[in-house]
Amino acid sequence: MDSAVKRRFADRAEAARALAARLADEHLPGPRVVLALPRGGVPIGAEVARCLNAPLDLLLVRKIGAPWQSELAVAALVDGERPELVIDEETSQATGASRAYIDAQAQIEWREIERRRALYLRGRTPAPVQGTTAIVVDDGIATGTTVRAALKALRRRGAARIVLAVPVAPHDTLMALAREVDRVVCLAEPDPFRAIGLHYDDFHQVSDDEVIAALDAAASDGRAAGRAPA
Numbered sequence: 001m002d003s004a005v006k007r008r009f010a011d012r013a014e015a016a017r018a019l020a021a022r023l024a025d026e027h028l029p030g031p032r033v034v035l036a037l038p039r040g041g042v043p044i045g046a047e048v049a050r051c052l053n054a055p056l057d058l059l060l061v062r063k064i065g066a067p068w069q070s071e072l073a074v075a076a077l078v079d080g081e082r083p084e085l086v087i088d089e090e091t092s093q094a095t096g097a098s099r100a101y102i103d104a105q106a107q108i109e110w111r112e113i114e115r116r117r118a119l120y121l122r123g124r125t126p127a128p129v130q131g132t133t134a135i136v137v138d139d140g141i142a143t144g145t146t147v148r149a150a151l152k153a154l155r156r157r158g159a160a161r162i163v164l165a166v167p168v169a170p171h172d173t174l175m176a177l178a179r180e181v182d183r184v185v186c187l188a189e190p191d192p193f194r195a196i197g198l199h200y201d202d203f204h205q206v207s208d209d210e211v212i213a214a215l216d217a218a219a220s221d222g223r224a225a226g227r228a229p230a
Contacts, residue, residue, distance in 0.1 A: 007168075007188045011202035012040065012139055015167035016047035018187055023135065023165055024051055026185065032133045035059045037150060038116060039206035041138035046214040048137055048165065056218040057127035059136060059150045060116055062109035064102055066095035075102050076149035079113045080157070086149035120211055124219070130158035136181075139203075140196030141169035144177050151180040168199045 009015040032054040036045025042058070049056035060079035066072040074092040078084045085106055092102065134154055141147055147164070154162055162181040164174075169186050170193035178184050190199060197203035 007190050007199060009167060009200050011200060012043045012206075013047070015139065015187070015200070016044045019044060019137070019165055019167055019185070020048045020051035022185055022187065023048055023163075026163075026183070028052075028133045028135070028163060028183075029161070030133065031131070032135060033057060033127045033129060034135045034137060035127075035129075035150075035154070037061060037136070037138040037146070038120065039208070039211050040140075042211045042214045043206060044139050044167070045137040046218050048135065049218050052135070054135070055127040056215065058116075058120060058215075059154065060113050061146050061150045061153075062113055063146045064097075064105045064109060066091070066097055067101060069095065073143050073145035075106070076146040077106050077109045077113065078149045078153040079117060080153050083110065083113075084149065084153045084156070086145070086152055088143075088145045091143070091145070116208075119208060120215060124215075129154065131160050133161040133163060134159035135163045135165055137165050139167060140199065141166050141173055141177070142193075142196055144169075144173040147177060148180060151177070155180075168196060169193075 032052055034045050034049040034054050034056050036042045036056065037059050045056055062077050063073045064075040066074050073088065074095055074097040075085060075087040087102060136150060138147065151162060163183040163185065164177060164181045165185040168188045171189040171191065174184055174186055174189065188199065
């Protein structure tokens with residue numbers, strides 16, 4: 001695990017540049033693919049992919065919040081050939097989130113995953129993952145439930161190595177996630193940790209249009225360079 005002392009970023013663009021530079025120093029083995037969690041992770045992933053000359057794709061995953069506290073994740077649903085539901089048993093029990101509640105919410109979130117897949121990818125062929133160094137990127141991690149679900153699904157898709165790379169996250173969450181990956185790169189592990197947005201001056205909600213523009217730019221860069229997975 002690798003972390004620096006910087007605790008605050010002007011915006012996602014600054015965090016992306018810093019994270020991309022750190023990952024470039026890692027000299028990660030190829031072929032490489034960058035997988036961003038939408039929406040906030042896409043601007044970060046686009047810069048990382050550009051810096052590493054690697055293809056950019058999405059990990060479509062949706063958090064299922066607690067019944068009375070939607071920001072507190074009790075489970076997460078991950079897109080894929082076989083969608084995967086990962087439940088945080090401890091949190092779901094503590095918040096009274098029954099399996100029936102989680103299953104009902106999963107149906108709602110699946111419809112959102114389908115919407116985002118159609119909107120963002122528009123039939124684009126997924127980047128190959130099997131045998132690659134898969135670099136999973138987001139703009140930050142809080143509880144880690146959503147990311148953990150994505151990592152489990154990624155292992156199932158045959159990634160040779162998984163690197164989790166984020167600008168900011170709590171230390172205990174990173175320690176728990178480290179068991180799911182081969183490498184963790186994080187720029188800041190603030191203590192105390194309260195919320196991801198508190199570590200950015202500008203933490204606006206990333207729009208669908210911003211996601212589409214970032215994906216289109218990454219695809220255009222790859223075609224211009226004749227790029228295969230790095």
